[in-house]
Amino acid sequence: MDISFVIEKFVLVAIIFGISLVIAMYSTYAERKVAAFLQDRLGPDRAGPFGILQPLADGLKMFMKEEIVPTHSNKWLFMVGPGLAMLTACIGTAVIPWGSPLTIGGKVIPLQVTDINVGVLYIFGVVSLSVYGVMIGGWASNNKYSLLSAIRAASQNISYEVAMGLSIIALLLVTNTMSLKEIVEMQHGWHWNVLYQPLGFLLFIICAFAETNRAPFDLPECETELIGGYHTEYSSMKLGFYLFAEYINMFVSSAVMATLYFGGYNYPGMDWVLIQVGPVAAPLIGTAVLFAKIFVFIFFFMWVRWTIPRFRYDQLMHLGWKVLIPLAIANVIITGIVIAIVEKF
């Protein structure tokens, strides 16, 4: 392993980490703005032009606030909880291919931190770990409502993980690989997986909403039923970390959806563009396209949040186990049959 490889990966990790933090930061601002516009309001507009300094002000406020650790809480776990939520949210970006390999001075730099051949499984592993942050936070607070909320979150995440995994199996049948890089390359140009797996995508996006704890599945933070949810006892930046982790999760799951189903950095007419602008600029255009897709998904997350009311808990479980899982299984079977027929003829 030569030193340039280490530097290259280090720079890439730093850039991706920075980008995901900035996007998460500005998602909070975008969330408020989108909510405002959908409700005929203005949203934050005091801090800086159009209020674009609002996230900085919010962050400063979070840091300045008094930090309260409940007396009877498990102090160590209480501190680990938000950190774990943040950590699991941040490491998901490692396997996402951000663009086709960049060629600078005869050196090929892949715009992906690591191309492991079980990329999809890695994403799933990381996403299922994210429930630990919530669970530990709820448990360590020594507050029964927080604990109830954490249990809710855990059972919700587990329930929807099953349907999500099943919907992904159908996709893997189509792509025949688990490496995210290969999945993206397969979708070159117009061959986006959403065209082959529309039902699978629908199931996946519903499960993604549940996994990121976004409305209409934001039951872990029901303020009417559970005071504030699993983060009731948290204050200052610890609470900030939990809220922040949710936005990073949203960014990561948007990126995963764009990669798995919407062709990642591929866009129609990219071969023509490659000839026009050369091998250095073309991958960057691809990256821009990927980010455009991600932003569309993030907007969609917010749009849905301000449209659909929250599910009741039994409805949520009903939807997860009795609707999504059978549909996902049916999708797997149909996909298998179609692939068998296509290969035969």
Added chain:
Amino acid sequence: MEPLTSKKKVLIQKPLNLAERMYLPAITKGLGITISHFFKKEATIRYPEVQREMSINWRGMHSLKRDEDGKERCTACGLCALSCPAEAITMIAAERKPEEKDLYREEKYAAVYEINMLRCIFCGLCEEACPKEAIYLDGPIVPSDYLRKDFIYGKDKLVEQPLEKK
């Protein structure tokens, strides 16, 4: 029970059909409704910078008027205090001295004139009762404050600015 009106609406609760149970058509419809608001003009007014335009019969803070020569119109007759249903107005009358002739229009004037803005219900009866056209509720919204005593407005806050200052 005897119905209060002749209007009657029969509620029918029939089981949801398949399209309704799938939720998705309803969700897309809802998404359409919310996104249509994205393109509507916001109803918000940027308050401190932009003040809302009040209707013509808006009743705001009171002001005690002066006449054309800059003399105070109020003669402390007490009709406004009498007409006030909330009993928010109190006043002490005094007789003007010869050297104060250009300050007050008539021989009697209000030495102290106080309105308790916490009691006032902005009904406008004082305005109607005044025979001298001295009090009008044409001011802005009464500003907020921290102490109850600061809501008792004396002549310093109520009387119009003198003519030359305008």
